[in-house]
Amino acid sequence: MKKAIFILVVVLLPVLYYLGVFSEEETLPLSKEFFSIETSSAEGTFDPETPGWIRIRRASDPLSLSSKDLEELYQAKLDRGIRNLPLLSWVLMRKAQEARKRGQTDQALRLALYAQRFSPDFPEPSFEVARARWSENPFQVTEILRELLRGIGGWFRHYPHGLKRGYNALFLVGNGVLMAFMVLGVFLLVKYVSLYVYDIRKNLTGEISRLFTQSLKILVFFLPFFLRLDLLWALLFWSLLMWGYATKRERFMVVCFLIALTYLPFFLRSVSHFLESPASEILMSMDRANHQDWNRSVEEKLREWVAKRPGDALAHFTLGLIEKRQGHYSQAESFYQRALEIEPRFHEALSNLGNVYLAQKQFDQAISAYERAIRLAPEKGSYYYNLYRASSQKTFLSGKIDSAFQKARQLDPETINFYIAIDSPNMNRLVIDETIRPAQLWDRFLDEWIGREGFLYRLFRAWFEKVFSRVPFLAPILFLGFLLAVSRYSRQRRVHTRCPTCGSPTLRFYLGASEDEFVCFNCYRMFFQKEKLHPKVMEKKTLQVEAFQREKRRIGRILSFLSIGFTDLWEERPLRGVLVLSLFFFFVLRFVYWDGVVRLDLPEGEGAI
Numbered sequence: 001m002k003k004a005i006f007i008l009v010v011v012l013l014p015v016l017y018y019l020g021v022f023s024e025e026e027t028l029p030l031s032k033e034f035f036s037i038e039t040s041s042a043e044g045t046f047d048p049e050t051p052g053w054i055r056i057r058r059a060s061d062p063l064s065l066s067s068k069d070l071e072e073l074y075q076a077k078l079d080r081g082i083r084n085l086p087l088l089s090w091v092l093m094r095k096a097q098e099a100r101k102r103g104q105t106d107q108a109l110r111l112a113l114y115a116q117r118f119s120p121d122f123p124e125p126s127f128e129v130a131r132a133r134w135s136e137n138p139f140q141v142t143e144i145l146r147e148l149l150r151g152i153g154g155w156f157r158h159y160p161h162g163l164k165r166g167y168n169a170l171f172l173v174g175n176g177v178l179m180a181f182m183v184l185g186v187f188l189l190v191k192y193v194s195l196y197v198y199d200i201r202k203n204l205t206g207e208i209s210r211l212f213t214q215s216l217k218i219l220v221f222f223l224p225f226f227l228r229l230d231l232l233w234a235l236l237f238w239s240l241l242m243w244g245y246a247t248k249r250e251r252f253m254v255v256c257f258l259i260a261l262t263y264l265p266f267f268l269r270s271v272s273h274f275l276e277s278p279a280s281e282i283l284m285s286m287d288r289a290n291h292q293d294w295n296r297s298v299e300e301k302l303r304e305w306v307a308k309r310p311g312d313a314l315a316h317f318t319l320g321l322i323e324k325r326q327g328h329y330s331q332a333e334s335f336y337q338r339a340l341e342i343e344p345r346f347h348e349a350l351s352n353l354g355n356v357y358l359a360q361k362q363f364d365q366a367i368s369a370y371e372r373a374i375r376l377a378p379e380k381g382s383y384y385y386n387l388y389r390a391s392s393q394k395t396f397l398s399g400k401i402d403s404a405f406q407k408a409r410q411l412d413p414e415t416i417n418f419y420i421a422i423d424s425p426n427m428n429r430l431v432i433d434e435t436i437r438p439a440q441l442w443d444r445f446l447d448e449w450i451g452r453e454g455f456l457y458r459l460f461r462a463w464f465e466k467v468f469s470r471v472p473f474l475a476p477i478l479f480l481g482f483l484l485a486v487s488r489y490s491r492q493r494r495v496h497t498r499c500p501t502c503g504s505p506t507l508r509f510y511l512g513a514s515e516d517e518f519v520c521f522n523c524y525r526m527f528f529q530k531e532k533l534h535p536k537v538m539e540k541k542t543l544q545v546e547a548f549q550r551e552k553r554r555i556g557r558i559l560s561f562l563s564i565g566f567t568d569l570w571e572e573r574p575l576r577g578v579l580v581l582s583l584f585f586f587f588v589l590r591f592v593y594w595d596g597v598v599r600l601d602l603p604e605g606e607g608a609i
Helices: 002-018 067-080 086-101 105-118 123-136 141-157 159-202 208-221 231-241 248-275 278-291 296-308 313-325 329-342 347-359 363-376 381-394 399-411 413-420 438-450 455-464 476-492 521-528 535-562 566-570 574-592
Strands: none
Touching: 067 105, 086 105, 086 123, 105 123, 123 141, 141 159, 159 208, 159 231, 159 248, 159 278, 159 438, 159 566, 159 574, 208 231, 231 248, 231 476, 248 278, 248 438, 248 455, 248 476, 248 574, 278 296, 278 313, 278 438, 296 313, 313 329, 313 347, 329 347, 347 363, 347 381, 363 381, 381 399, 381 413, 399 413, 455 476, 521 535, 535 566, 566 574
């Protein structure tokens, strides 16, 4: 009973310490300075001075939502060359929610479908469509599931959403695992610190050498306090110190503890620092310029970036797309040419350069650009469609025109059928402009985050990161050396262990009921060899066994009520205990960070989209 209360107190103290109850500053693993990032101010406000911009009033103002007005806005969006309008979608979603509450299911579904059309890459409109279909008829299982799957896919198709969810998942999983290992360290310390003290007391004699050795062991135990180690590293230190007393499974989990504590904070910090860097901000600006609206601040950031990083092909490509959509064809041509100089096999830039030539009635140059793009990427149906458009502008009678069109429909029928149905001379709709795909942004993210040295270098470097303490040169590599030293010492110098039957410390091990169980000499003689010992010895040993087993069961029952996984750790099932506790802490942190750690830079009302 006392041990169970002691375990509860020891577990609560680190948790309260982590929450900042005992200190002015937040500490690991819930520290914002350590793991989370400070997001920049939202850039989701729209610039009404942008040429050709669709002026949209705030959601609180009256807004005409007739089908005619929405269709006009949708056509204007296509003319502008914009794929996603999150602010307008958010307005429509709010109106759809209000319609659902009033019981106007048809109106809610209509508005939700328009919200989806205005922002097809965003997941939230698809979820709103699913809710509207559910309100209309909950038996539309196929349609509802299709919208839900489309919304889930939007989490990955849209780079900002994928980045947000990826980092939030990494943050929650990483902290959950670290907190589970923290509890494991507490349990190992509680279970075996008495044996550590017993070893010191048994070997404490008047000999100078032994007195010095045992004094050194006491000093080593208090090293985390002298070095002001962070609590997680202190628990890892004590877990390593208890290496000789732990079971094989617990030793394996201690090694996992060392690896997790080395890599998880390192990766979380490095990703967090990258998300706060200008390189990450430029990736967000690229995504916005390619797939959403853009304003002058986005364009200015990209121009400042290419001035500092003139070798960035994606940034030049994005600026070319911006200029082309605004009708500045000569500027767009120069940006695309620069992108191709940097990356000659940039077939998306080639196709868009052909679109610029076509807009300037330079048909031969446009056809040449499309043909070069097709040679580099023959599987892209949009290139054949653009070639068909350019050839049609040059001449009406050519077998080349028909073959290009048929090839385009064969490769990408959905996209081609959408564009062929458009009857508009606008150059943003006459041909297909390529944009930076989310996969390209993710590749760029990994390249920027990993750096030129490569991923293996990052893994190697993690072992030389500083540990939070007063001694700046401490690094995980020293803990690995300490682990090797303790392991070697425990093999050479046998330490006491606790008999699982009677609980008494012993140096003599005998095989028990299974190959993994070892008992003391007297338990082996009494319960396995069935020897007849002296009645007083047998009575004393029987009472000792009953008291120990009764206390063990009582502790197990109490721990089972405290939290899931505690019993597994106490009964030497550390792998299962750590996994269960990791899931438990994951859901606890998910509740604490309900809105996530990273917030998207979206317009006002971002919680809805």
